[in-house]
Amino acid sequence: MRSQEIILRAVLIIGLLAAIAYNINVWIAAPLGLLTIAATAELAIRPYAASSIDRLLLGCGITVTAFILIGIGLNLTPWGLTRITLTFAWTIINFGVLVWRRKLGTHIEKPLGGIISFGPWVLLASMVLIAAGVLAVVGVRQWNRQPVLAFALTSTSPDSVVVEIDSTSLSDRYRIVAASKSSGALQYSSAPLTVKSGGDGQRIFERVPINVAGVWTINLESLNDGTVVRWLKVDIHSP
């Protein structure tokens, strides 16, 4: 193997280590990681693959197989499959393959053979595929912005409960009303709560005072029409 190739491969491996160690942005770490994995797989199977098709097949196959078997092995250690153990194991394999195949030269060929000669079509198709991906993600983002309103209990204590209003894409004014049929129970009515949530959602926490033990009904009422839009039932016990 030429010394330039060895140096390039070593730089790749160390680059991946650095990317993981320093938690580098995924847009850099992911291509680097995938490239390193591919480079190691290619080197490992080089003597057995005569064409780019076989390289791809054998490279993908041994990579997935190696991942699975390494994972099974790591699970037997006390540390299991963590970022550190997986990185450590993969680094050993990277350098191991590099040493193992150090005397092996290669013939570089255009990986896609004749297809690459269709440059403009490949470019056009790639752009269409990227557009498909973007369109799909945009659709999901819009879907995630559908209006939802949840009213939930988050904690209780003998003298109060904390409730949560979790909303997305809603704009309204509400009031929380708590009441109980227990003797001596005082009805609680909160100040008006303005909910103005965008597509990313909004969460409002409200403390509701409870003056006696017993079963309490906590309503979320719309101030527009006075209807109860959501309600909860909690059983407060004496301390």
Place this chain on the structure above:
Amino acid sequence: MTRQVYRLGTGIPSYGEKPIEDGNPQYGLGQPADLPGRQSPPWLRGSPGETRPLTASNEAAQPIGVLDAAGQQAVTPTRLRAGWAGPVLLVVALGVLGQAWLGYRARITGSFSTNLWYLTLCLIFIPSAALVTSRRINDRVRVWFTLYMSLALLATRFVLYPTQFVYHDELINYRVLLSIANSGHLFTRNSLLPAAADYPGMEIATITIHQLTGLSLHSSGIIVLLTVRVIMTLALIRIIQRISKKLTVGCLAALIYATNPQYLLFNSTFAYQSVALPLSFFGVYVFVMRSRSRQLIAIAPAAAVVAAVAVTHHLTSIAVVVVLWAWYLFTLITKRHVSQLLLFAAASTLLVATRLWLVRSDVIPYISGITRNSIATIIAFLSGKSNHKFFTDPTGAHAPAWQVALSIASVLIITSTLVPSLWLAITKRRLLSAAVMVLFTIAALYPIIPVGHLTGAVSEIADRSSGFVFAGLGYVIAAWWFRDFPFHRHGKRGSFTPRRHTWLLIPGLSICFVGGTIIGSGPDWLHGPGAYLVSAENRSVDQLALQAASWEGQNLPPNSRVLTDRVNALLAEVYGNQHVLTSLADGINTNSLSTLLLAPPAPADADVACQANVQYLIADKRLTWSLPHVGAYIDAGEYPNGNRTLPPPPSALAKFNSVPGAERIFDNGATRIYDLEGLPCARKR
């Protein structure tokens, strides 16, 4: 006396088989070597100026993994002649874009257009099939286009659901993945499908990519699926090429394989068999590649792949062992030894059996449950008590007439090509290699797929077998199609020797592709996003259900015992980190416990909840909207016994509003969560 030897291509012995005693290699189906070959049909012959005729592949002449004298790959002319190959690249991409647009529209309008879904799939498949079977491209480009098509079909799943897994099996496997990510260790039990945690191969590969690249778990899962799709397509092509000596046969076999009912949907999901199946093909490929070596260590790489399969999927690993022993059996019958095959089969058996033995407590109940259910369904069908309706989902929605017609047409086309192909095999059986006989045997199992659809439960199992059956079918039909010798031994056409018309190939493949997809991919609502539907896998995973599951994860104690419907159960396990009560993991009585969600209020409700120690009940009031689209709201055997004709009443899902001790702690308009820990009997425990 010179023995006639039939062959399809070059004279290279395959699969480590020894040449027969007269020195002439024989394998597969083919042309009598000592007879003048019939002239290939015009479309098979190269056009003037073409460098490589379709039926005599240069690449086929080159044994896999062998370099030429100079240590380089024998480079063949790779210039494309088909001027429409470039536009095909674009049209296939437009097909994927069309799918993305359908998903986008469905999310905005709530309506998913099934007709356009099939149309855009055809945009991907038909031009690709036409190009791959064209004589105007060279073999290398043929392989790349086959791979491009298979990846484009897989990509259609990702553009419909680009950010999360939503199908039943996907969510179960995602739960396993999250367990590994959180704990760093394998085999953490989950209640939905305990066996899934015992076979974490796919999740290990995913978590490794996640940790090494920093990509999200979902993106890492997509990379794993893309990788195994590459493995499956190329391994299939190469294996078939080894047998037939023709890359064109391999590529056509891959196209035929793409018409299998599970190809587009089920085997494209983030589920363990999606990885195990390609790895099993790869294991065979690696064995074939190395089997000429006499050293015992030569089987180590293939055995390592089988070991990976053995920890990835139970049924696939069992199937691999069965195939290997069948192969060995056929070598005994044909008296043609395959080097190292016995050792490989024995090693594979040992690996798979060891894994099965270690996880027998989870796998045996799971498989035996499926078997019992299937037998009961078959008995019900045979005794005329089956309520299964063809092309109708459990809510009564019937498939359109064109889908029914295409499904039947696809079965007829496959059968009408399978019968003469098998007849050919029978007439030439003494000349077939053991590997070919295995493929023929696998192909002969095809009828179980359409016949399995006579009953509901068996149809699922039958469809799942298609991942294997179509590998044999692909070879058998492709080899039959590309045969270059008189079909009948005397050169006359008979009942089983129809002519092969070129113009029939692409329409036939297209009908099989669409028909197969209709058969195997379930009802229309299963194909993509859209408005909420009751108990309908992907269509029940909406913002409201996800919001509830997310809240559970943040506010409920982890691994609390939860009872809920099928889809909310999946979400509670995955995003809520809860322990959902199931008959498989907890041995609960589904019929009794399901009354808490599906039966009208009764005095015994609190007692039933107490007996099963239910801590939280998640009630989705939308269950009252319709009958369940997958046939059950919660699980098989749920209340009521027998056939349900109406959805549960609203009071069934609101009964705990008035049960003393029960608290209503979450309400988002659709989903209500009840805390049942305060029930009087629960307090006693």
